[in-house]
Amino acid sequence: MNAVPLSEPGQSTRPAPPHALATGWQGAPYPAVVLDHDGVLLVANDAAEALLPFGPPEWLTSARSDGGRVPGEIDHRSFEAHPVPHDDGAATWWLVEDTDTRLALDALRVERKRAALLGDASAALLASLNIDRCTEVAARLAAEHLADAALVIAPPVRRQCSTVVCLRGQEPVHHALRVDPAAVPGLSEALQGFPPVPSRWIDPASAPEWLRPEGFGEIGSMVVTPLPGLGVAAGALVLLRHAGQPAFSEEEEIFARLYAARAGAAMSAARMFAQQASITDTLMRELLPPRLSQVAGVEFAGRYRPAQDTERIGGDFYDVHPAADEESLAVLGDVCGKGLEAAVLTGKIRTTLRALLPGADNHDRVLNQLNDTLLDPVSTRFATLVLASARREGAGVRLRVSCAGHPAPLVVRADGQVEQVSSQGTLVGVMPKVRTTTAQITLGPGETCLLFTDGITEARGGPLGEEMFGEDRLRRALADCVGMPADAIVEHVQMLAAHWLGARDHDDMAVVAITAPRGRHLTAVGGHSRGRFTA
Template sequence: MNAPMGAPDTAALSGTVPDAALVRLLDHVDEGVLLCDDTGFVRYRNPAATAMLPAVHPGMPLPVNLRGRRVDLGAGQVAWYLDRADDTAAFLAATARRLGGMLNADRVCKATVELAVQSLGQAALLVVPTRRGRARCWHAAGATPVRQDQVTLAAMPAAVRDTLDGNPVAQPFLWPGGTPFLGGSATPAAWAVPILAAGGPAAALVVAELPETHLDALNDFAARVGAALEAAQLYAAQSRVAATLQESLLPEPPPPVAGLAWGTAYRPARSTMQIGGDFYGAHPISGGAMFFLGDVSGKGVDAAVLTGQVRHSLRALRRVEDDPQRLLHVLNDMLLEGVSEGRFATMVLGTAQSRPGGGLRLTLAGGGHLPPLVLRADGTVETVALRGMLVGVTDTPTFGQQSVRLEPGESCLLFTDGVTEARGGHRGDEMYGLRRLTTALAGCHAMPAPALAERVEQLTTDWLGGRDHDDIAVLAVRAAPVRTGGPRHLHSVQRGVAVS
């Protein structure tokens, strides 16, 4: 509560206390004045300063970013002269600066209460409804830190509930029975104003012991809080949508298929979300699996959407067509019909069929993509001569097809140009290249499929040396090795029994 007229508003603390004659003089000055000691604690405020900064009391430290003129009075005393005309504008400008860059609703709520207590009233409470008659609230009084609680709306005074319903009370109200939310005073006088968003009231702000001179500032403050809270809530909603989209477009792990093992690695470009234009996938078919790996034109969300279209199309088309070359033709027609001009994909599409006695027979079709590599059992690395045109560019494409035989323990490696075109090395601008990759993989034939894919990713990452990169995707298909030797068993040996 403000000190009554004639009673100097000074601190009952040890330290420098303003001279009584100086206090009486400043009581009649229209300009707001704060007297402080040289440690930065307020010792006196005149009535004009009380009206301008009601939350600042003797014994408290000076507010942060205080606007005014500082004068050293000597003898351990400092005066701050406040400009009444600029006080409201400065407060609202400070509010805009602090809340303008916040995109987290909880932080906006906490900052709202802090600002209200610092510059408007002695206590503040922000009530944000959630669901089923409950609400979250942030509150503080004086110099206490902001606290957060869960409450029921039924426990709130009628003035608060009416404000949340869009019918604010146009006068201060008394909180019946006192409340810990507003400092514990028996019957605190408070104002309740709505925090409006696009859909109507989003919250209610309650400020206790608000001087009438601050009423216009309260309404302007509430408008700025509403804009900041709406922006934070919109950002949260968009983030949830983006997370859902991201989760739906991330590559799915290949399903288990008898006779073969999968290895995958995926690293989107740094400049995009955690989704990109590279993709891979696999689906079981009769006697084996259909698999694919590729890249779409463009980057970011647009590329991710096209990636999703390609993956979902292949999921459906593999039920009606199992020949890789013909499947690429059908996919090409679908892309020409449903994708905007200038968007296309490169791809290797294949099937893996188990062979009697072990091993796999791969049928690979190429759509303008990098040729696969085959790691043979003797440690050599072969390049599959697979050619073909881009997918989704022309209605008369040519797609190449090759058959590859994998003996047990041999692997076929598919990868995107994020591997071969990774720029690094001594100067930082040299591409990794297919020849360097082939050399590095020599002798890696004994690696399990997951380790082989991770090896390619690690080689690329080491070459980049922390630099930016394009999307990287790797898919390894390995024919399951043949087990040597049967399981060992323990046999009991029956001792001979003497017969008499």
């Protein structure tokens, strides 16, 4: 502003010229000055003299009256000068203070920016349920928007803390450190979810070396705040600023806590998802059908396809249990229903059958003991089963097959004929007693007995989309599988059924093939490859 005072000491301001404002101008509550067309001060009212003891500032004397209102600062206060032009080129400038308004607008802009950041942060943090990815995003966003560097520290496990460190403009780095959180003021409390310690209480010089990122230099100020999780803390967020930078303000600490709440919730959700996925995989391994191969000289192969492609388990299942006397028990079943509920019952059946293996030489006894376990006056769930006990005998395989409400297996003979096993019985889990017949079968070298669920034969598809695959079509498919290994047969059947279905919905589908392997000494033993059915 000009260094010339508005009035000489001991003298009053010269009277307003004729073009000045009317009577009362001198006592107006708003400061007002009259400047000629060159910006020279002509007169000022009382309020202006108090505000501008050394004359108008340069931003006002250089302003044009025909350019509208002009913003500027006087003693760190914000004003707007509103011109009233005069005919001779002079102008009266009314000074209206808008410091509070500008501060409010600046605060509003900051809050909008922070709200946008929180929204973007939430979207970025929730974009992945991978805990490592989520932690990296939390550290990167904090370093970019809140501090010069950020550390995301997970709760310690056996005195080891998983830490992600990120400097502004760089990529996050993972560390696994054996540290004592109590060595950092407020960190131990933050990892337990307690309220944060104000940064002004934390001496950056007390921070241990492991907390200072490589190449960061001297720490000027530090914020330690918890990452709230779902019931327990997800970790702690540490924000660092270089020496020479302004310390964290109270408002910035509050915003850091808001950000930490978003990050902690996302990290907690990701960690919970990972834990649940691990538990699910552990349980799933017990429910998924096993991998089959040759057992005690008998070939086994199986394939399973759940009703929904997004699910890995359902109501169809199979198992093969080798026995001490070299007689293996193959089980294939179909539980009423689909999805998780059916899978739970499937697991119960498989577990019960495993416990009943010592008595597997008697299919009728096994099925009735299983039936006793499943009978429930409240539940309407039931199952169909087929049991096949296989033993290597000479060049072939001897089978005992019992069906309980299940479609009878099909046998592929060496000459291409396909025969149905003559066994039938009642459902398991419905009536007080299961009634079934057991068929005796002999498989010659290269011959196969195929166990299947009705998901295969009742698969609807074809040219019109509503025709069932049917047993006749399955028989013709098996006739083309003469001499094929067990694994190739089940793969062929599943591929045909899948092609028949196309992209349509379907029931669970499971198949198991039991094959007498070919061998150079097998054909000389047994005399024939054909077997007979006996009830």
